[in-house]
Amino acid sequence: MNDSRQQFNDAVLYILGQIPKGKVVTYGNIAKLAGYPSHSRHVGRVLKNLPKDSTLPWFRVINGQGRISFPEQSERYQLQKGLLESEGIVFISGKINLKQYAWSVG
DNA sequence: CTTATGACCCTGA
């Protein structure tokens, strides 16, 4: 494994652990915070690589449109939606209010 | 080496 890839992966996981409860972050935002503004896609690759029993709040990661990047019929979608709702996040037409739930440093 | 694919984003219609 190249160090750069590992570093990106580690940065993403770290940021993921910094997301407060009841907040969400977009892929692009995480990538930017990790130091790779244009690697928004690879954030998804990192999450995909996560074990299903991971303790990290991967479900707090959504796309730039405030939607979950899974098809509605997908089990992952239902799981993520349920977890977010359990933290107080409200879904409207399958989307959430990014203006309200978007996390920023500080 | 070239293609194809992906838990994406931005912009314009």
Place this chain on the structure above:
DNA sequence: GTCAGGGCCATAA
């Protein structure tokens, strides 16, 4: 508001 096109980068074949 939603949808489509173009772009970006890493991985697999």
